[in-house]
Amino acid sequence: MSDTSPQGVLVCDKPQGLTSHGVVSRIRRWYGTRKVGHAGTLDPMATGVLVLGLGRGTKLLGYITGVSKTYLATIRLGSATPTDDADSEPDLFAEASALSAVTDTRIAQGVSALTGPIDQVPSAVSAIKVNGQRSYARVRAGEEVELKARRVEISRFSILGTRYSVSEGHIDVDVEVDCSSGTYVRALARDLGGNLGVYGHLTALRRTRVGAFGIDDAVTIPEDLDTAAPALTSLAEVARTLLPSVHVDAGEAKALMQGKTVTTDRSPQESGEVVVICDEELVSIAEVRAGGVLKSQTAFAIDLA
Missing domain, CATH: 3.30.2350.10 (Pseudouridine synthase)
Known part of the structure; x- marks a missing residue:
């Protein structure tokens, strides 16, 4: 049915x-x-x-x-919040002299230091699980949570504009970030401010691309x-953006859905995973084995089973 x-x-x-x-x-x-x-x-x-x-x-x-993902963000230098963003009130503030010493050059140097492969400590108020419980839940319960650093890739960290309001206690930096999965942009804001000695948090974040x-x-x-x-x-359209694809005929598609293997010379690679498509319908995600053998790993065309 x-x-x-x-x-x-x-x-x-x-x-x-x-x-x-x-x-x-x-x-x-x-x-x-x-x-x-x-x-x-x-x-x-x-x-x-x-x-x-x-x-x-x-x-x-x-x-x-x-x-990978792309974000537009505004980093506010001069203060920190418990969540590293505007969802909580600032609780740490920079000295006026330290904030006055921040220049375009120093901001650019700070951004450069956070570009490329970096070891990033995620924000404590995050969905990462610590011993089976979300980190944010532990923080809200009053626990001190220290998360381990993760290797992430910041392939682009561009400064789009800077607005100096030192007399009001802050400098706002608009940025665009291309990054790997698992990156916390608010942790970039925290670390940029920390490296400049003035604290930092996000006041705006917009994700403009996912893959x-x-x-x-x-x-x-x-x-x-x-x-x-x-x-x-x-x-089918989505799957083709994620993995290499191979087209099969109706008989091969049915065989894959019945748990059988199919041998083909049309696979674009000799190992790993491929998307299997028949008449613009996603049949499965299949493993490519030696000799061009396909074995379904995740079934989609359930009507053929």
């Missing part, structure tokens, strides 16, 4: 103040389905690209989570969820 529930991927522009789980809840209501997930949390303060999988699209989210999905692809969630929902991006 065919599954008529929504199947695919939706790119939405998350509004400020709404949690990523809150977006999932609204999408469930909008599309009339329970099976919805997202590919990477955006903090409530942040806006921008949030990729959601519906139906079998949720099986692709693990692959989407690991892709192949940009903000121009994103839809705005309407207030009225009775509004007609837009078409989803197909599973």
